[in-house]
Amino acid sequence: MTDDYDTLPLIPRNRAVHPDPYDPGYKTTMTRAPSLPLLSLDSTVTEQTGPVFGHGVIGTLDNNLILNWTKGEAPAVGERILVHGRVLDETGRPVPETLVEIWQANAGGRYRHLKDTYFAPLDPNFGGCGRTLTDVQGHYQFLTIRPGAYPWPNRGNDWRPMHIHFSVFGRAFGQRLITQMYFEGDPLIDRCPIVATIKDRGQIEQLVAPLDMSRAKPMDFLAYKFDIVLRGRRQTFFENRPEGM
Protein backbone atom coordinates (compact mmCIF):
# COMPACT_ATOMS: atom_id res chain seq x y z
CA MET A 1 0.00 0.00 0.00
CA THR A 2 1.42 3.34 -0.98
CA ASP A 3 0.37 6.84 -0.02
CA ASP A 4 -0.62 7.28 -3.65
CA TYR A 5 -3.14 4.47 -3.37
CA ASP A 6 -4.68 6.20 -0.36
CA THR A 7 -5.60 9.24 -2.47
CA LEU A 8 -7.58 7.37 -5.16
CA PRO A 9 -11.36 7.53 -5.47
CA LEU A 10 -13.40 4.79 -3.85
CA ILE A 11 -15.14 2.08 -5.82
CA PRO A 12 -18.86 2.87 -5.63
CA ARG A 13 -20.65 0.76 -3.04
CA ASN A 14 -22.61 -2.16 -4.47
CA ARG A 15 -25.78 -1.76 -2.44
CA ALA A 16 -27.07 -5.13 -3.65
CA VAL A 17 -24.58 -6.95 -1.42
CA HIS A 18 -25.76 -5.05 1.65
CA PRO A 19 -28.97 -5.56 3.62
CA ASP A 20 -32.17 -3.93 2.48
CA PRO A 21 -32.53 -0.74 4.56
CA TYR A 22 -36.28 -1.29 4.86
CA ASP A 23 -37.31 -4.77 5.93
CA PRO A 24 -40.63 -5.49 7.71
CA GLY A 25 -39.07 -8.63 9.25
CA TYR A 26 -36.90 -6.29 11.32
CA LYS A 27 -39.54 -3.89 12.55
CA THR A 28 -37.39 -0.97 13.64
CA THR A 29 -36.16 -0.48 10.07
CA MET A 30 -39.68 0.51 9.05
CA THR A 31 -39.39 3.91 10.73
CA ARG A 32 -35.65 4.36 10.32
CA ALA A 33 -34.99 3.55 6.66
CA PRO A 34 -34.94 6.53 4.28
CA SER A 35 -37.86 6.39 1.86
CA LEU A 36 -36.16 8.48 -0.82
CA PRO A 37 -33.20 7.34 -2.96
CA LEU A 38 -29.64 8.03 -1.83
CA LEU A 39 -27.75 10.65 -3.84
CA SER A 40 -25.00 8.68 -5.61
CA LEU A 41 -21.87 10.63 -6.55
CA ASP A 42 -18.20 9.91 -7.08
CA SER A 43 -16.23 10.17 -3.84
CA THR A 44 -14.34 13.38 -3.05
CA VAL A 45 -11.36 13.97 -0.80
CA THR A 46 -13.82 14.09 2.12
CA GLU A 47 -14.74 10.43 1.64
CA GLN A 48 -11.28 9.37 0.47
CA THR A 49 -9.54 10.50 3.66
CA GLY A 50 -10.33 9.42 7.18
CA PRO A 51 -9.11 9.34 10.75
CA VAL A 52 -6.01 7.29 11.48
CA PHE A 53 -5.38 6.02 14.98
CA GLY A 54 -1.91 5.28 16.28
CA HIS A 55 -0.64 2.60 18.63
CA GLY A 56 -0.64 5.25 21.33
CA VAL A 57 -4.37 4.86 21.91
CA ILE A 58 -4.31 1.07 22.25
CA GLY A 59 -3.64 -0.44 25.68
CA THR A 60 -1.96 -3.84 26.05
CA LEU A 61 -5.15 -5.60 27.22
CA ASP A 62 -7.49 -3.82 24.82
CA ASN A 63 -7.80 -6.87 22.54
CA ASN A 64 -8.25 -9.29 25.43
CA LEU A 65 -11.89 -9.21 26.53
CA ILE A 66 -11.28 -12.09 28.94
CA LEU A 67 -9.08 -9.84 31.05
CA ASN A 68 -9.54 -6.19 30.06
CA TRP A 69 -12.50 -5.40 32.33
CA THR A 70 -10.66 -6.48 35.49
CA LYS A 71 -7.31 -5.16 34.24
CA GLY A 72 -5.98 -8.70 34.33
CA GLU A 73 -7.23 -9.54 37.83
CA ALA A 74 -9.76 -12.27 36.99
CA PRO A 75 -10.91 -13.98 33.79
CA ALA A 76 -14.41 -13.66 32.35
CA VAL A 77 -16.82 -16.60 32.50
CA GLY A 78 -17.41 -18.48 29.27
CA GLU A 79 -15.99 -20.55 26.47
CA ARG A 80 -12.59 -19.06 25.69
CA ILE A 81 -12.06 -18.21 22.02
CA LEU A 82 -9.60 -16.44 19.75
CA VAL A 83 -11.19 -14.42 16.96
CA HIS A 84 -8.75 -13.53 14.23
CA GLY A 85 -8.67 -12.56 10.59
CA ARG A 86 -7.61 -9.97 8.09
CA VAL A 87 -9.01 -6.67 6.90
CA LEU A 88 -8.67 -6.42 3.13
CA ASP A 89 -10.18 -4.14 0.53
CA GLU A 90 -12.06 -5.13 -2.60
CA THR A 91 -8.87 -5.16 -4.66
CA GLY A 92 -7.38 -7.73 -2.25
CA ARG A 93 -4.95 -5.30 -0.63
CA PRO A 94 -4.49 -5.62 3.12
CA VAL A 95 -5.69 -2.62 5.11
CA PRO A 96 -2.79 -1.91 7.47
CA GLU A 97 -2.95 -0.28 10.91
CA THR A 98 -6.66 0.27 10.87
CA LEU A 99 -8.75 0.32 14.01
CA VAL A 100 -11.02 -2.67 14.65
CA GLU A 101 -13.43 -2.39 17.57
CA ILE A 102 -15.73 -5.12 18.88
CA TRP A 103 -18.51 -5.34 21.42
CA GLN A 104 -20.60 -8.28 22.54
CA ALA A 105 -22.85 -9.84 25.14
CA ASN A 106 -21.40 -12.01 27.90
CA ALA A 107 -21.60 -15.82 27.94
CA GLY A 108 -25.20 -15.63 29.17
CA GLY A 109 -26.32 -13.25 26.41
CA ARG A 110 -26.38 -10.11 28.58
CA TYR A 111 -24.80 -6.79 27.61
CA ARG A 112 -23.16 -4.51 30.11
CA HIS A 113 -25.33 -1.57 29.02
CA LEU A 114 -27.64 0.64 31.04
CA LYS A 115 -30.50 -0.31 28.73
CA ASP A 116 -30.09 -4.12 28.77
CA THR A 117 -32.43 -5.67 31.34
CA TYR A 118 -32.35 -9.33 30.24
CA PHE A 119 -32.59 -11.90 33.10
CA ALA A 120 -29.15 -13.35 32.41
CA PRO A 121 -26.75 -11.98 35.01
CA LEU A 122 -23.85 -9.66 34.38
CA ASP A 123 -20.45 -11.28 34.72
CA PRO A 124 -18.49 -9.11 37.16
CA ASN A 125 -15.35 -10.02 35.22
CA PHE A 126 -16.60 -9.12 31.75
CA GLY A 127 -17.00 -5.68 30.18
CA GLY A 128 -17.75 -6.59 26.59
CA CYS A 129 -15.70 -4.31 24.38
CA GLY A 130 -12.27 -4.41 22.84
CA ARG A 131 -10.17 -2.80 20.15
CA THR A 132 -6.98 -3.36 18.21
CA LEU A 133 -5.07 -2.16 15.17
CA THR A 134 -4.41 -4.42 12.19
CA ASP A 135 -0.74 -5.10 11.43
CA VAL A 136 0.88 -4.15 8.12
CA GLN A 137 -0.63 -7.25 6.49
CA GLY A 138 -4.09 -6.43 7.79
CA HIS A 139 -4.15 -9.13 10.51
CA TYR A 140 -6.00 -8.62 13.78
CA GLN A 141 -6.89 -10.85 16.74
CA PHE A 142 -8.98 -10.78 19.89
CA LEU A 143 -9.16 -13.13 22.85
CA THR A 144 -12.68 -13.25 24.22
CA ILE A 145 -15.47 -15.56 25.36
CA ARG A 146 -18.19 -16.85 23.12
CA PRO A 147 -21.21 -14.59 23.59
CA GLY A 148 -24.57 -16.14 24.40
CA ALA A 149 -27.66 -15.93 22.23
CA TYR A 150 -30.33 -13.58 23.54
CA PRO A 151 -34.01 -12.78 22.93
CA TRP A 152 -35.07 -9.37 21.65
CA PRO A 153 -38.35 -7.57 21.15
CA ASN A 154 -39.31 -7.88 17.49
CA ARG A 155 -41.74 -10.60 16.49
CA GLY A 156 -43.14 -12.85 19.22
CA ASN A 157 -40.09 -15.00 19.87
CA ASP A 158 -37.03 -13.67 18.07
CA TRP A 159 -33.54 -14.55 19.27
CA ARG A 160 -30.21 -13.21 18.14
CA PRO A 161 -27.70 -15.89 17.18
CA MET A 162 -24.39 -15.69 19.00
CA HIS A 163 -22.60 -12.72 17.48
CA ILE A 164 -19.85 -10.19 17.91
CA HIS A 165 -20.34 -6.62 16.66
CA PHE A 166 -17.45 -5.27 14.57
CA SER A 167 -16.62 -1.66 13.73
CA VAL A 168 -13.88 -1.06 11.15
CA PHE A 169 -12.47 2.25 9.95
CA GLY A 170 -10.29 1.47 6.95
CA ARG A 171 -8.27 4.42 5.70
CA ALA A 172 -11.10 6.50 4.29
CA PHE A 173 -14.26 7.78 5.92
CA GLY A 174 -16.17 6.32 2.97
CA GLN A 175 -14.92 2.83 3.92
CA ARG A 176 -16.49 2.99 7.36
CA LEU A 177 -18.29 -0.25 8.19
CA ILE A 178 -20.16 -1.78 11.10
CA THR A 179 -21.14 -5.43 10.84
CA GLN A 180 -21.63 -8.57 12.92
CA MET A 181 -19.76 -11.87 13.04
CA TYR A 182 -21.69 -15.10 13.56
CA PHE A 183 -20.48 -18.55 14.55
CA GLU A 184 -20.38 -21.63 12.33
CA GLY A 185 -23.13 -24.10 13.09
CA ASP A 186 -25.44 -21.81 15.05
CA PRO A 187 -29.03 -22.81 14.17
CA LEU A 188 -30.32 -19.35 15.11
CA ILE A 189 -28.54 -17.72 12.14
CA ASP A 190 -31.17 -18.92 9.69
CA ARG A 191 -33.99 -17.74 11.97
CA CYS A 192 -32.62 -14.25 12.59
CA PRO A 193 -34.53 -11.36 10.98
CA ILE A 194 -31.47 -9.11 11.19
CA VAL A 195 -29.35 -11.64 9.29
CA ALA A 196 -32.25 -12.04 6.85
CA THR A 197 -32.11 -8.35 5.88
CA ILE A 198 -29.21 -9.51 3.67
CA LYS A 199 -30.70 -11.04 0.55
CA ASP A 200 -27.47 -12.43 -0.92
CA ARG A 201 -26.81 -15.89 0.56
CA GLY A 202 -23.09 -15.66 -0.18
CA GLN A 203 -22.90 -12.41 1.74
CA ILE A 204 -24.52 -14.02 4.78
CA GLU A 205 -21.99 -16.85 4.61
CA GLN A 206 -19.22 -14.25 4.64
CA LEU A 207 -20.44 -13.16 8.08
CA VAL A 208 -20.22 -16.67 9.55
CA ALA A 209 -16.81 -17.41 11.05
CA PRO A 210 -15.60 -21.00 10.73
CA LEU A 211 -13.95 -22.88 13.57
CA ASP A 212 -10.20 -22.68 12.94
CA MET A 213 -8.38 -25.42 14.83
CA SER A 214 -5.05 -24.28 13.33
CA ARG A 215 -5.17 -21.28 15.65
CA ALA A 216 -6.80 -22.95 18.65
CA LYS A 217 -4.49 -23.37 21.63
CA PRO A 218 -4.56 -26.83 23.23
CA MET A 219 -6.03 -26.83 26.73
CA ASP A 220 -6.78 -23.10 26.47
CA PHE A 221 -9.02 -21.70 23.70
CA LEU A 222 -10.78 -22.46 20.41
CA ALA A 223 -10.36 -20.16 17.42
CA TYR A 224 -12.65 -18.64 14.79
CA LYS A 225 -11.51 -16.88 11.64
CA PHE A 226 -13.28 -13.77 10.37
CA ASP A 227 -11.99 -11.79 7.39
CA ILE A 228 -13.49 -8.41 6.57
CA VAL A 229 -13.52 -6.72 3.16
CA LEU A 230 -13.83 -2.94 2.90
CA ARG A 231 -14.45 -0.81 -0.18
CA GLY A 232 -11.48 -0.60 -2.53
CA ARG A 233 -10.08 2.24 -4.58
CA ARG A 234 -10.48 2.77 -8.27
CA GLN A 235 -7.49 3.20 -10.58
CA THR A 236 -7.98 6.41 -12.55
CA PHE A 237 -6.18 6.55 -15.84
CA PHE A 238 -8.81 8.69 -17.49
CA GLU A 239 -10.16 11.56 -15.45
CA ASN A 240 -13.14 13.21 -17.02
CA ARG A 241 -15.35 15.81 -15.51
CA PRO A 242 -18.66 14.04 -14.93
CA GLU A 243 -21.64 15.24 -16.89
CA GLY A 244 -23.46 18.03 -15.11
CA MET A 245 -20.84 18.58 -12.41
Added chain:
Amino acid sequence: MTQKLTTLTETASQTAGPYVHIGCIPTFAGLGAIYPEDLGGSPISEGAKGKVITITGSVYDGTGWAMRDALLESWQADASGIYAGQPNADPAVTGFCRFAADGTTGEFTLRTVKPGRVAMRDGRMQAPHIAIWIVARGINVGLSTRIYFSDEDNATDPVLSRIEQRPRVETMIARAQGGESYRFDIRLQGDGETVFLDM
Protein backbone atom coordinates in the same frame (compact mmCIF):
# COMPACT_ATOMS: atom_id res chain seq x y z
CA MET B 1 -17.55 -19.05 -19.62
CA THR B 2 -15.36 -16.09 -18.84
CA GLN B 3 -12.25 -15.38 -16.87
CA LYS B 4 -12.79 -15.00 -13.12
CA LEU B 5 -12.65 -11.51 -11.68
CA THR B 6 -10.18 -11.37 -8.83
CA THR B 7 -11.93 -8.60 -6.94
CA LEU B 8 -13.43 -9.32 -3.53
CA THR B 9 -16.90 -8.30 -2.40
CA GLU B 10 -17.34 -5.80 0.38
CA THR B 11 -18.49 -7.39 3.65
CA ALA B 12 -22.19 -6.82 4.23
CA SER B 13 -23.13 -4.21 6.80
CA GLN B 14 -25.28 -5.15 9.78
CA THR B 15 -27.07 -2.86 12.19
CA ALA B 16 -24.98 -1.40 15.00
CA GLY B 17 -27.82 -2.40 17.31
CA PRO B 18 -29.04 -0.78 20.52
CA TYR B 19 -25.78 -1.35 22.39
CA VAL B 20 -23.37 0.27 19.91
CA HIS B 21 -22.23 2.61 22.68
CA ILE B 22 -20.49 -0.27 24.48
CA GLY B 23 -18.00 -0.57 21.66
CA CYS B 24 -17.87 3.02 20.42
CA ILE B 25 -18.57 5.33 23.39
CA PRO B 26 -18.07 3.08 26.43
CA THR B 27 -18.63 5.89 28.96
CA PHE B 28 -22.12 6.44 27.54
CA ALA B 29 -22.99 2.78 28.16
CA GLY B 30 -21.61 2.85 31.68
CA LEU B 31 -18.23 1.25 30.87
CA GLY B 32 -16.14 4.33 31.57
CA ALA B 33 -13.47 2.34 33.34
CA ILE B 34 -12.40 0.31 30.33
CA TYR B 35 -10.27 2.89 28.44
CA PRO B 36 -8.57 6.08 29.63
CA GLU B 37 -11.00 8.04 27.43
CA ASP B 38 -13.57 7.56 24.69
CA LEU B 39 -12.12 7.58 21.20
CA GLY B 40 -12.90 10.70 19.17
CA GLY B 41 -14.33 12.60 22.11
CA SER B 42 -13.37 15.88 20.42
CA PRO B 43 -12.29 16.71 16.85
CA ILE B 44 -10.12 19.60 18.06
CA SER B 45 -7.62 20.23 20.80
CA GLU B 46 -6.33 23.39 22.44
CA GLY B 47 -5.04 25.88 19.90
CA ALA B 48 -7.01 24.71 16.87
CA LYS B 49 -7.10 27.49 14.28
CA GLY B 50 -10.40 28.92 13.13
CA LYS B 51 -13.79 29.67 14.61
CA VAL B 52 -15.03 27.29 17.27
CA ILE B 53 -18.67 26.42 16.68
CA THR B 54 -21.33 24.26 18.30
CA ILE B 55 -23.83 22.29 16.24
CA THR B 56 -26.90 20.96 18.02
CA GLY B 57 -29.64 18.77 16.65
CA SER B 58 -31.62 15.56 16.81
CA VAL B 59 -32.07 12.52 14.63
CA TYR B 60 -35.78 11.98 13.98
CA ASP B 61 -37.30 8.70 12.86
CA GLY B 62 -40.23 8.45 10.45
CA THR B 63 -42.75 9.11 13.21
CA GLY B 64 -41.07 12.38 14.20
CA TRP B 65 -39.56 10.90 17.35
CA ALA B 66 -36.10 12.16 18.33
CA MET B 67 -34.10 8.95 18.58
CA ARG B 68 -32.40 8.36 21.92
CA ASP B 69 -30.04 5.68 20.68
CA ALA B 70 -28.41 7.21 17.58
CA LEU B 71 -24.63 7.31 17.37
CA LEU B 72 -22.97 9.76 15.01
CA GLU B 73 -19.48 10.27 13.65
CA SER B 74 -18.14 13.35 11.93
CA TRP B 75 -15.13 13.89 9.66
CA GLN B 76 -14.02 17.27 8.48
CA ALA B 77 -11.16 19.42 7.26
CA ASP B 78 -9.42 22.06 9.37
CA ALA B 79 -10.09 25.80 9.02
CA SER B 80 -7.90 25.87 5.89
CA GLY B 81 -9.76 23.02 4.19
CA ILE B 82 -7.02 20.44 4.84
CA TYR B 83 -7.70 16.99 6.28
CA ALA B 84 -5.59 15.43 9.03
CA GLY B 85 -2.87 13.37 7.40
CA GLN B 86 -2.52 15.76 4.45
CA PRO B 87 0.46 18.13 4.20
CA ASN B 88 0.14 21.34 6.27
CA ALA B 89 -2.87 20.13 8.24
CA ASP B 90 -3.51 21.88 11.57
CA PRO B 91 -1.99 19.54 14.20
CA ALA B 92 -4.71 20.57 16.66
CA VAL B 93 -7.50 19.23 14.42
CA THR B 94 -8.03 15.47 14.19
CA GLY B 95 -11.24 16.22 12.32
CA PHE B 96 -12.95 13.13 13.73
CA CYS B 97 -15.62 13.10 16.41
CA ARG B 98 -18.00 10.55 17.87
CA PHE B 99 -21.10 11.67 19.68
CA ALA B 100 -24.39 10.20 20.75
CA ALA B 101 -27.93 11.46 20.93
CA ASP B 102 -28.73 12.11 24.58
CA GLY B 103 -30.48 9.16 26.21
CA THR B 104 -33.16 11.43 27.70
CA THR B 105 -33.65 14.29 25.23
CA GLY B 106 -32.40 12.78 21.98
CA GLU B 107 -30.27 15.85 21.32
CA PHE B 108 -26.65 15.72 20.15
CA THR B 109 -23.97 18.38 20.27
CA LEU B 110 -20.84 18.67 18.15
CA ARG B 111 -18.24 21.25 19.18
CA THR B 112 -15.60 21.80 16.55
CA VAL B 113 -13.98 24.41 14.30
CA LYS B 114 -15.71 25.61 11.16
CA PRO B 115 -13.98 23.78 8.30
CA GLY B 116 -12.56 25.66 5.30
CA ARG B 117 -13.45 25.17 1.66
CA VAL B 118 -12.08 21.91 0.28
CA ALA B 119 -10.52 21.49 -3.15
CA MET B 120 -11.67 18.71 -5.49
CA ARG B 121 -9.19 16.73 -7.60
CA ASP B 122 -10.02 18.93 -10.58
CA GLY B 123 -9.44 22.12 -8.62
CA ARG B 124 -13.07 23.11 -8.08
CA MET B 125 -13.93 24.02 -4.51
CA GLN B 126 -16.45 22.41 -2.19
CA ALA B 127 -18.26 24.67 0.25
CA PRO B 128 -17.28 24.15 3.91
CA HIS B 129 -18.88 20.95 5.16
CA ILE B 130 -18.67 18.18 7.74
CA ALA B 131 -19.30 14.57 6.73
CA ILE B 132 -21.71 12.77 9.06
CA TRP B 133 -22.27 9.05 9.50
CA ILE B 134 -25.22 7.77 11.52
CA VAL B 135 -25.74 4.31 12.98
CA ALA B 136 -28.37 2.91 15.33
CA ARG B 137 -30.70 0.00 15.89
CA GLY B 138 -32.91 -0.29 12.80
CA ILE B 139 -30.32 1.26 10.48
CA ASN B 140 -28.97 -1.65 8.45
CA VAL B 141 -26.32 0.33 6.58
CA GLY B 142 -24.81 3.44 8.19
CA LEU B 143 -26.31 6.63 6.73
CA SER B 144 -24.08 9.34 5.29
CA THR B 145 -24.88 12.99 4.89
CA ARG B 146 -23.07 16.32 5.18
CA ILE B 147 -23.50 19.43 7.27
CA TYR B 148 -23.15 22.67 5.28
CA PHE B 149 -23.60 26.13 6.80
CA SER B 150 -26.30 28.74 6.16
CA ASP B 151 -23.77 31.58 6.53
CA GLU B 152 -21.47 30.27 3.78
CA ASP B 153 -21.74 30.53 0.00
CA ASN B 154 -23.05 27.11 -1.01
CA ALA B 155 -24.16 28.11 -4.50
CA THR B 156 -21.48 26.31 -6.49
CA ASP B 157 -20.88 23.34 -4.22
CA PRO B 158 -20.55 20.28 -6.47
CA VAL B 159 -22.53 17.99 -4.15
CA LEU B 160 -25.40 20.33 -3.28
CA SER B 161 -25.66 21.24 -6.98
CA ARG B 162 -26.58 17.66 -7.75
CA ILE B 163 -29.75 17.69 -5.65
CA GLU B 164 -32.53 17.87 -8.19
CA GLN B 165 -35.36 18.91 -5.83
CA ARG B 166 -33.99 22.28 -4.68
CA PRO B 167 -35.99 22.48 -1.43
CA ARG B 168 -34.19 19.34 -0.27
CA VAL B 169 -30.86 21.22 -0.27
CA GLU B 170 -32.01 22.82 2.98
CA THR B 171 -31.90 19.44 4.72
CA MET B 172 -28.09 19.51 4.51
CA ILE B 173 -27.62 23.06 5.80
CA ALA B 174 -27.05 23.91 9.45
CA ARG B 175 -28.91 27.10 10.47
CA ALA B 176 -26.79 29.82 12.08
CA GLN B 177 -28.44 30.82 15.34
CA GLY B 178 -26.30 33.81 16.12
CA GLY B 179 -22.86 33.68 17.66
CA GLU B 180 -21.20 30.31 17.34
CA SER B 181 -24.31 28.12 17.43
CA TYR B 182 -25.88 26.15 14.63
CA ARG B 183 -28.90 23.87 14.48
CA PHE B 184 -28.84 20.73 12.32
CA ASP B 185 -31.68 18.22 12.51
CA ILE B 186 -31.61 14.92 10.66
CA ARG B 187 -34.83 13.29 9.46
CA LEU B 188 -34.44 9.67 8.47
CA GLN B 189 -37.78 9.26 6.74
CA GLY B 190 -40.85 11.17 5.57
CA ASP B 191 -41.53 14.92 5.68
CA GLY B 192 -38.33 16.90 5.28
CA GLU B 193 -36.30 13.71 4.83
CA THR B 194 -32.58 14.47 4.89
CA VAL B 195 -30.63 13.87 1.69
CA PHE B 196 -28.42 10.85 2.32
CA LEU B 197 -25.32 10.29 0.24
CA ASP B 198 -23.86 7.29 -1.53
CA MET B 199 -20.34 8.47 -2.31
